[in-house]
Amino acid sequence: MLKIDNLHVRVAGREILKGLSLAVQPGEMHAVMGPNGAGKSTLGHVLAGRPGYEVTQGTVEFDGRNLLEMAPEQRAAAGVFLAFQYPVEIPGVNNTYFLRTALNAQRKARGGDELDSMQFLKLVREKLKVMQLSPDLLNRAVNEGFSGGEKKRNEIFQMAVLEPRLAILDETDSGLDIDALRQVAEGVNALRAPDRAFVVITHYQRLLDYIVPDRVHVLADGRIVESGDAGLAQQLEAHGYAWVRERQPAEAGA
Amino acid sequence: MNAVLSPFVQSMHAAAQAARLPGSGIGWLDQARAEALRAFLGRGLPDTRNELWKYTALRTLERRAFAPADPDAATRTLDIDALAPGTRGAARIVFVNGAFRADLSRLDGLPGGVTLAPLSRELAERPEPLRFLLGSRQRDDDAFAWLNLALASDGVILRVAPGVRADPPVHVIHAGADAGGEIAWHARSLIEVGEGARLDLVEHHVGGGAQGHFADLVCEVMLHPRAGLDWTVLQHAAGAMTLLRRSDAQLHDDARLTLHALELGGRLARHEIRATLAGDRARFHGRGAFVLRDRQHGDTELLVEHRGRDTVSDAMWRGVADGRARGVFHGSITVAQGADGADANLSNKNLLLSRSAEIDTRPVLEIHADEVKAAHGATVGQLDENVLFYLRSRGIPEAAARRMLVRAFCAEALAGIEPRLRERCDALLAAVLPGEVLP
Numbered sequence: 001m002l003k004i005d006n007l008h009v010r011v012a013g014r015e016i017l018k019g020l021s022l023a024v025q026p027g028e029m030h031a032v033m034g035p036n037g038a039g040k041s042t043l044g045h046v047l048a049g050r051p052g053y054e055v056t057q058g059t060v061e062f063d064g065r066n067l068l069e070m071a072p073e074q075r076a077a078a079g080v081f082l083a084f085q086y087p088v089e090i091p092g093v094n095n096t097y098f099l100r101t102a103l104n105a106q107r108k109a110r111g112g113d114e115l116d117s118m119q120f121l122k123l124v125r126e127k128l129k130v131m132q133l134s135p136d137l138l139n140r141a142v143n144e145g146f147s148g149g150e151k152k153r154n155e156i157f158q159m160a161v162l163e164p165r166l167a168i169l170d171e172t173d174s175g176l177d178i179d180a181l182r183q184v185a186e187g188v189n190a191l192r193a194p195d196r197a198f199v200v201i202t203h204y205q206r207l208l209d210y211i212v213p214d215r216v217h218v219l220a221d222g223r224i225v226e227s228g229d230a231g232l233a234q235q236l237e238a239h240g241y242a243w244v245r246e247r248q249p250a251e252a253g254a
Numbered sequence: 255m256n257a258v259l260s261p262f263v264q265s266m267h268a269a270a271q272a273a274r275l276p277g278s279g280i281g282w283l284d285q286a287r288a289e290a291l292r293a294f295l296g297r298g299l300p301d302t303r304n305e306l307w308k309y310t311a312l313r314t315l316e317r318r319a320f321a322p323a324d325p326d327a328a329t330r331t332l333d334i335d336a337l338a339p340g341t342r343g344a345a346r347i348v349f350v351n352g353a354f355r356a357d358l359s360r361l362d363g364l365p366g367g368v369t370l371a372p373l374s375r376e377l378a379e380r381p382e383p384l385r386f387l388l389g390s391r392q393r394d395d396d397a398f399a400w401l402n403l404a405l406a407s408d409g410v411i412l413r414v415a416p417g418v419r420a421d422p423p424v425h426v427i428h429a430g431a432d433a434g435g436e437i438a439w440h441a442r443s444l445i446e447v448g449e450g451a452r453l454d455l456v457e458h459h460v461g462g463g464a465q466g467h468f469a470d471l472v473c474e475v476m477l478h479p480r481a482g483l484d485w486t487v488l489q490h491a492a493g494a495m496t497l498l499r500r501s502d503a504q505l506h507d508d509a510r511l512t513l514h515a516l517e518l519g520g521r522l523a524r525h526e527i528r529a530t531l532a533g534d535r536a537r538f539h540g541r542g543a544f545v546l547r548d549r550q551h552g553d554t555e556l557l558v559e560h561r562g563r564d565t566v567s568d569a570m571w572r573g574v575a576d577g578r579a580r581g582v583f584h585g586s587i588t589v590a591q592g593a594d595g596a597d598a599n600l601s602n603k604n605l606l607l608s609r610s611a612e613i614d615t616r617p618v619l620e621i622h623a624d625e626v627k628a629a630h631g632a633t634v635g636q637l638d639e640n641v642l643f644y645l646r647s648r649g650i651p652e653a654a655a656r657r658m659l660v661r662a663f664c665a666e667a668l669a670g671i672e673p674r675l676r677e678r679c680d681a682l683l684a685a686v687l688p689g690e691v692l693p
Contacts, residue, residue, distance in 0.1 A: 092662025
């Protein structure tokens with residue numbers, strides 16, 4: 001589904017990713033862990049198509065298509081979703097209106113029918129059950145005045161409505177208390193499906209107690225330096241990232 | 255007087271000599287008009303050394319000449335219901351190219367105590383009460399106000415008697431239409447809300463056609479003690495018109511003015527709003543947005559003066575410029591000596607959508623009293639790239655995302671408008687913003 005090969009990315013003149021490779025199959029849950037500054041967020045942003053991220057080398061294929069050539073909105077329509085580490089506040093744009101516009105834009109881009117407001121509301125009610133989010137947040141401006149936890153849950157709620165094929169969660173666990181963390185994890189687990197893959201970017205292992213990954217990768221200095229199963233995350237928790245650095249870099253990729 | 259009169263001034267001079275204005279023959283009025291003409295001719299058009307015209311140069315206007323009026327204004331066909339939806343069946347007064355149109359207006363059906371009439375009719379029937387509106391009592395230096403006084407042939411006279419609640423809203427519609435050539439018109443209006451009375455007023459500036467007409471509109475608003483006015487202005491006359499408007503509001507003790515203005519430009523569209531909080535505890539609440547595009551020039555001058563004690567003013571304006579448009583916002587708050595306890599707030603945020611667009615904003619605060627709370631701020635910026643990326647990452651195409659953000663930017667200033675009018679504002683905005691319309 002997703003095939004990243006030898007990806008090099010520069011941001012503001014500095015090389016952040018230095019030959020990253022990663023392959024993700026449908027239905028899989030991948031965790032990308034690593035110390036601060038390793039390039040974790042850069043990976044999420046470059047996959048979503050954020051302007052200002054310059055790919056100097058390497059390829060990214062998504063369902064056989066060259067992802068790097070696509071505009072952010074085309075990637076979204078193709079099924080790529082990034083849950084932001086810092087979701088932005090958009091004063092004056094109603095949350096429900098925003099989400100319906102996004103969903104309909106994606107459906108239209110895929111050649112499907114657009115949902116009218118009744119159909120959309122029905123969908124939203126279903127998804128609200130999955131993600132415990134107060135319905136009054138839907139009538140507020142996007143993320144405006146939301147608490148940190150509400151913003152993160154709103155990201156997961158958007159994911160539930162948009163039903164992407166590949167969801168990238170960029171440190172969705174950071175800043176969450178244990179209850180919010182569990183809710184986010186339940187939301188993610190509810191969306192696991194044979195045709196949907198996840199890349200969960202995280203600094204800590206604790207989210208992975210609730211979302212059990214199929215594969216765990218360690219990202220350090222712009223590359224995947226070690227890959228393993230869920231047990232790798234526990235070793236990292238026990239030994240710290242220094243432990244990885246001391247070892248010989250493992251074969252890149254998975 | 256200037257040795258050589260500019261084509262503009264010459265054409266106005268000629269119009270004044272040829273005009274048979276309503277009420278002519280009334281001694282005090284003839285005299286006031288003659289004085290006003292002299293004052294205008296003596297001044298000529300303001301130049302950019304004038305603080306209120308600093309960013310709006312009139313050199314091009316000065317070189318143009320306009321025909322005095324549209325002889326066919328009374329018979330031009332215009333679909334007012336389409337230009338000002340929601341006004342059919344409501345109390346409304348319609349002017350086409352400056353001329354009152356009885357056939358398109360509906361002046362009856364108003365609650366008792368509310369009078370709505372064209373100035374031309376009032377001058378014919380009972381001119382005396384208009385002496386203070388049209389007499390030579392103007393004190394300031396505004397050349398266009400003098401010109402207006404000299405040449406105003408019509409306008410709105412709207413009065414609400416003390417204690418009367420005048421809802422539903424009264425609509426005032428000024429429509430421009432293509433004529434035989436480029437013409438000029440001048441309208442002078444009076445809105446008077448009596449003691450403890452309330453009025454809902456919607457002012458529409460529509461049409462405009464493809465011709466570069468010139469319109470000079472002055473509106474005086476008198477709010478007696480405890481009077482309340484909800485005033486919404488929808489200006490989308492746009493087209494090629496030069497539209498200069500001045501609205502002067504006087505607020506007496508405990509009077510309240512709530513103004514919402516959506517201004518969608520023109521070749522040159524200027525609105526000078528003066529709110530004078532003359533009485534104690536008078537309150538002005540102003541919200542406005544302008545959206546300019548192509549080569550439009552828009553100028554909003556908001557001049558608030560606190561004179562009474564414990565007065566409150568709270569103004570928030572939003573400006574958007576695209577293409578090669580030029581926007582100007584000048585927000586000035588003066589707290590006069592003795593206006594103790596004033597609370598004044600003014601904010602103006604602007605958004606540039608293209609590299610060639612420009613907005614100049616000048617907040618000015620002048621305080622001569624004690625125990626005053628005053629805050630003001632102004633910014634000019636671009637759309638936030640982070641927000642834009644967020645919307646696009648959810649599948650919203652870039653043009654639609656930009657559009658959504660501009661609408662949201664303006665919506666903050668228009669949020670307080672009554673819902674049906676707000677929908678109308680949204681539709682008007684949607685029509686002028688670039689990009690695809692999404693459901």
